[in-house]
Amino acid sequence: MAEGFLERLKSEVLVCDGAMGTMLQARGLTGGACPELWNKNHPERVQEVHRAYFAAGCNMVETNTFGGNRLKLKGYGLEKDVADLNYLGARLAREVCPPGCFVCGSVGPTGHFLEPLGDVSREEIYDVFKEQILALAEGGADVICIETMMDTEEAAIAVRVAKENTDLPVIATMTFELDRNGYRTMMGIDPVTAARRLTEAGADVIGCNCVNGPEIALGVLQEMKPVTDRYLMAQPNAGLPQLIKGETVFELGPEVYAQKYPVLLEVRPHIVGGCCGTTPEHLAFVVKLVKGINS
Amino acid sequence: MGSFEEIARALIVGNHVRVRELTEIALKEGTDPQEIIYKGLIPGINVVGEKFRNNEYYVPQVLLAARAMYAGMDLVRPLIAKLGARYLGRVVIGTAQGDLHDIGKNLVAMMLEGTGFEVINLGSDVSPERFTEEARDKKAQIVGISALMTTTMPGMARTVEALKAAGIRDQVKVMIGGAPVTQLYADEIGADGYARDATAAVAKAKELLSLV
Numbered sequence: 001m002a003e004g005f006l007e008r009l010k011s012e013v014l015v016c017d018g019a020m021g022t023m024l025q026a027r028g029l030t031g032g033a034c035p036e037l038w039n040k041n042h043p044e045r046v047q048e049v050h051r052a053y054f055a056a057g058c059n060m061v062e063t064n065t066f067g068g069n070r071l072k073l074k075g076y077g078l079e080k081d082v083a084d085l086n087y088l089g090a091r092l093a094r095e096v097c098p099p100g101c102f103v104c105g106s107v108g109p110t111g112h113f114l115e116p117l118g119d120v121s122r123e124e125i126y127d128v129f130k131e132q133i134l135a136l137a138e139g140g141a142d143v144i145c146i147e148t149m150m151d152t153e154e155a156a157i158a159v160r161v162a163k164e165n166t167d168l169p170v171i172a173t174m175t176f177e178l179d180r181n182g183y184r185t186m187m188g189i190d191p192v193t194a195a196r197r198l199t200e201a202g203a204d205v206i207g208c209n210c211v212n213g214p215e216i217a218l219g220v221l222q223e224m225k226p227v228t229d230r231y232l233m234a235q236p237n238a239g240l241p242q243l244i245k246g247e248t249v250f251e252l253g254p255e256v257y258a259q260k261y262p263v264l265l266e267v268r269p270h271i272v273g274g275c276c277g278t279t280p281e282h283l284a285f286v287v288k289l290v291k292g293i294n295s
Numbered sequence: 296m297g298s299f300e301e302i303a304r305a306l307i308v309g310n311h312v313r314v315r316e317l318t319e320i321a322l323k324e325g326t327d328p329q330e331i332i333y334k335g336l337i338p339g340i341n342v343v344g345e346k347f348r349n350n351e352y353y354v355p356q357v358l359l360a361a362r363a364m365y366a367g368m369d370l371v372r373p374l375i376a377k378l379g380a381r382y383l384g385r386v387v388i389g390t391a392q393g394d395l396h397d398i399g400k401n402l403v404a405m406m407l408e409g410t411g412f413e414v415i416n417l418g419s420d421v422s423p424e425r426f427t428e429e430a431r432d433k434k435a436q437i438v439g440i441s442a443l444m445t446t447t448m449p450g451m452a453r454t455v456e457a458l459k460a461a462g463i464r465d466q467v468k469v470m471i472g473g474a475p476v477t478q479l480y481a482d483e484i485g486a487d488g489y490a491r492d493a494t495a496a497v498a499k500a501k502e503l504l505s506l507v
């Protein structure tokens with residue numbers, strides 16, 4: 001297993017990968033299908049995506065386990081397969097991970113709201129994340145990456161689960177949009193509040209992902225930086241998805257994405273990468289930009 | 296008079312206890328249940344929608360307001376059924392395949408129900424086949440599809456195709472909606488109607504069944 005992940009962040013910027021979901025769709029994953037089930041049924045295609053990101057120069061990849069929690073898998077009748085699918089997800093990435101690179105166990109939101117707004121209790125959410133995170137750790141994840149969170153409470157619980165049940169470093173990133181009030185998650189949470197709460201919960205790395213482009217990511221990190229002593233991470237999308245002749249196309253192609261990316265590096269994030277709509281071609285440009293900083 | 300405004304106000308701040316109380320009082324005073332919906336609950340939820348669009352409200356406030364709306368609706372709905380009023384029509388509604396966003400769809404469903412439609416809510420992530428089966432089995436006049444993501448919008452087009460393939464396209468009207476959906480898209484895929492919000496959805500449903 002790769003040692004010294006946090007140690008590395010002290011002296012260099014690491015590059016995480018880009019999208020998994022849109023890459024799998026390009027390989028035949030259809031609308032109604034469960035992406036995590038591909039860890040079992042199409043492992044070679046999942047590994048092909050991981051390999052492509054490592055080949056593009058990424059230092060770390062995220063496992064295909066974003067929706068691998070019991071509450072989401074239940075929608076596909078797969079709630080019994082949580083441990084299997086997450087374990088396999090971590091193994092697949094582990095098998096193709098070159099020396100000196102890292103496997104991040106991806107943990108996304110449950111899609112449910114906490115009581116009293118929604119129907120799940122804090123204890124239940126804790127158990128849901130525990131089941132997933134333990135399987136990721138067992139499968140060989142080097143880092144736990146809690147991402148695309150919108151509710152700080154849900155995110156904080158996931159961070160606690162990872163901290164209390166594993167020895168792995170923990171990343172926690174949230175998704176913000178720029179609206180009339182500034183940067184806000186869909187629950188109305190601003191970056192300062194998020195940064196304070198995630199720091200308090202014990203995350204080692206905090207930041208944002210799945211935001212609309214590098215400028216938004218920059219804005220969010222600028223607000224987080226003064227109120228946290230943790231490492232910062234950003235994974236912006238390739239702009240907004242558009243439906244053109246029945247096909248989803250993202251606004252920013254690799255070249256345009258690369259042109260917009262350098263501003264984000266001005267806040268000196270410790271980890272950068274991409275999210276929805278980004279491809280190994282996008283990430284190859286990011287790798288090049290980061291090489292310029294690291295050298 | 297004042298009580299309609301009060302109901303709306305309680306709904307807007309998401310106070311479901313107060314909405315229930317006020318609705319009970321209004322009903323005890325003999326207020327027409329339909330009026331409570333049209334003059335209290337609907338104006339209230341419209342303000343909530345507006346506030347969400349203007350970023351005054353976020354998802355938690357919308358959820359609380361929706362719950363307050365249900366609190367009122369739950370009291371009023373059985374009375375409307377009892378009035379013996381015939382249903383305006385039967386609607387099968389759900390979110391497009393792969394789409395789990397159901398807050399807006401549920402508001403639309405609730406509003407249609409409150410204004411006299413019989414609503415069969417299929418939930419979220421509904422396949423074109425399921426829409427088609429349910430529409431046929433339940434003899435629905437309207438199939439309502441909601442999508443909140445550009446990636447799930449094609450499910451709407453596939454549903455229109457599935458209805459055609461099953462030979463029942465001319466027996467149902469297809470109404471679509473959701474934030475990324477437009478009239479243009481409705482035209483493109485051959486849907487019969489598009490509605491921007493829940494109030495427009497009610498008006499459109501009536502229009503589609505020539506009830507206006």
Ligand code: B1M
Nearest residue numbers: 186395396397398399439440441444445472473474492493
């Ligand atoms: C049949 O006829 C009709 C007629 C009118 C109809 C109609 C049908 N349906 C709706 N209407 C109309 O009437 C309603 C009432 O006025 C209106 O309904 P609306 O639904 O528009 O309005 C509701 C009252 C309030 N609006 C909403 O409820 C949607 C709000 C936002 C914040 C949102 C929410 C809440 C959620 N989300 Co998601 N979410 C976003 C949304 C961003 C935003 N700010 O709008 C959006 C839609 N989400 C998005 C994404 C990407 C995702 N979400 C996801 C998950 C979620 C939650 C589960 C956390 C939650 C949904 C909870 C639930 N049970 O519904 C994921 C996908 C899950 C899935 N497979 O569906 C995920 C992929 C995130 C992720 N990476 O995991 C984006 C879609 C981007 C795109 N264009 O494709 C998004 C625009 C946010 C963003 N800016 O990126 C009208 O549109």
Ligand SMILES: [Zn+2]
Nearest residue numbers: 210237275276
């Ligand atoms: Zn994303």
